[in-house]
Amino acid sequence: MSDLKALFSPRSIAIIGASRNPKKIGYELVNNIITGGYEGRIYLVNPEGAEIMGIKSYTSVKLIPEEVDLAVVAVPAAYVPDILEECGEKGVKAAIVISSGFREVGNVELEERTLSVVRKYGIRMLGPNVFGLYYAPSRMNATFGLARVFPGSIAFVTQSGALGIAMMGWANLYKIGVSTVVSMGNKADLDEADMLDYFVSDEETKAVLMYIEGAKDGRRLMSSLKNITLKKPVVIIKSGRTEKGAAAAASHTGSLAGTDRIYDVAFRQSGALRATDFAQAFDWVKLMTMQPSPTNDNCLIITNGGGVGVMTTDACEEAGINIMPLPEDLQSEFKKIMPVFGNFRNPVDLTGQAYEESYYRALELALKDNRIGSVIVLYCQTAITDPVAIAKAIADASEANKCNKTVVTSFVGGAQCDEAMRKLDEFSIPSYPIPERAVSALAAYYRWQRYRLMQRSLPLKI
Numbered sequence: 001m002s003d004l005k006a007l008f009s010p011r012s013i014a015i016i017g018a019s020r021n022p023k024k025i026g027y028e029l030v031n032n033i034i035t036g037g038y039e040g041r042i043y044l045v046n047p048e049g050a051e052i053m054g055i056k057s058y059t060s061v062k063l064i065p066e067e068v069d070l071a072v073v074a075v076p077a078a079y080v081p082d083i084l085e086e087c088g089e090k091g092v093k094a095a096i097v098i099s100s101g102f103r104e105v106g107n108v109e110l111e112e113r114t115l116s117v118v119r120k121y122g123i124r125m126l127g128p129n130v131f132g133l134y135y136a137p138s139r140m141n142a143t144f145g146l147a148r149v150f151p152g153s154i155a156f157v158t159q160s161g162a163l164g165i166a167m168m169g170w171a172n173l174y175k176i177g178v179s180t181v182v183s184m185g186n187k188a189d190l191d192e193a194d195m196l197d198y199f200v201s202d203e204e205t206k207a208v209l210m211y212i213e214g215a216k217d218g219r220r221l222m223s224s225l226k227n228i229t230l231k232k233p234v235v236i237i238k239s240g241r242t243e244k245g246a247a248a249a250a251s252h253t254g255s256l257a258g259t260d261r262i263y264d265v266a267f268r269q270s271g272a273l274r275a276t277d278f279a280q281a282f283d284w285v286k287l288m289t290m291q292p293s294p295t296n297d298n299c300l301i302i303t304n305g306g307g308v309g310v311m312t313t314d315a316c317e318e319a320g321i322n323i324m325p326l327p328e329d330l331q332s333e334f335k336k337i338m339p340v341f342g343n344f345r346n347p348v349d350l351t352g353q354a355y356e357e358s359y360y361r362a363l364e365l366a367l368k369d370n371r372i373g374s375v376i377v378l379y380c381q382t383a384i385t386d387p388v389a390i391a392k393a394i395a396d397a398s399e400a401n402k403c404n405k406t407v408v409t410s411f412v413g414g415a416q417c418d419e420a421m422r423k424l425d426e427f428s429i430p431s432y433p434i435p436e437r438a439v440s441a442l443a444a445y446y447r448w449q450r451y452r453l454m455q456r457s458l459p460l461k462i
Helices: 002-008 025-035 077-090 108-121 161-173 192-199 218-229 243-253 260-270 278-290 306-319 328-335 356-368 387-400 415-426 435-455
Strands: 012-016 041-045 070-073 094-097 124-126 132-135 140-143 151-158 178-183 207-212 234-238 298-303 374-380 406-412
Touching: 002 094, 002 124, 002 132, 002 192, 012 025, 012 077, 025 041, 025 140, 070 077, 077 094, 077 108, 108 124, 151 161, 151 192, 151 278, 161 178, 161 278, 192 207, 192 218, 207 278, 218 234, 218 260, 218 435, 234 260, 234 278, 278 435, 298 306, 298 356, 306 374, 306 406, 306 435, 328 356, 356 374, 356 387, 374 387, 374 435, 387 406, 387 415, 406 415, 406 435
Parallel strands: 012 041, 012 070, 070 094, 094 124, 151 178, 151 207, 207 234, 298 374, 374 406
Antiparallel strands: 132 140, 132 178
């Protein structure tokens, strides 16, 4: 981990290729680092030595009077090896090479020359051909993506720059917080395995979401995955599943996609969870960063609608989630808090007459019973209930009955339900607009938990 400290938590940054032109990447990099609130020393390098945003610039990194931990390089590709040579002579420890025009366009020789320079001086290099790196703990936004990022505990690692920038905006829109965003680019030096090795000990990161097109060193990636998945879940979106997709990946970043089936098996053996798209991947890591993992295999469904309860039961059955038959003593307790025509088995149907108190008491019963490992709470909008009030009751019950159980919710309805779900997310109770998405996230969490416990030879209790 300490090997990459200069990359993630530098005491000083030099932006080489800083510009006064708002249309240039060199301008966006300076603006984002300043706007993001980075508290270390900032040095600008510009061939004209012009003042940029009120900050003095230098014509060479070697003229900077203080030590430089990290260099962010945004100059034409042909100049990169010489710039990095100067960085090496200056004693720079890490570099983010934004510049493109290397292996991804067939310029293999230039990339190899660049790599030989950083290896000569022991500089750890991210890139080339990246949009940068964001790290919430050091308040460092060394990217030309969004100026402001919603901080959280998801580490997002992407091989696609444009897609990574777009996903930063998507995460912001839905207030999905990230601890870091790393653009991998051509992976000439650092690759996904290096990032995973760093995140193992990173206290700010609870889960990792990765988009990859191919692996540089498959065996090392598997080794790093096996190491981190014993502690934290990793969700992977692997593109290039088809023959034409693999060809597109090769032309995009120069990746060798390989046979997709091999990746599938490798991910399963390494404990990584493979998602089919970004919506699903973010659904999964949202739950995994907000809630503790299930304490046992038994899941309870609480609902105010029989139909949605049945649909959710079907989804759980298909996904491998055990909907436990309720013991008679627990049935009797649930029977006390519902109308006579309610269902006190599992799913527990509180009926359309269920108000805030019914939801509070039902969730309280579930959270206090050690036989239940996870709870899915469903709400279908009715004319006589307030979705926001129901959401508050769920949040209050969870807060009052603090435990290590997994709670996931789904509110089905209109604008008020959307508001209610946002409130639940703010209380770290993940909510989804359709039950199947909640079930998918919980099932992924169970798969990771079972893998981890299997590796430790500790079977889940039933």
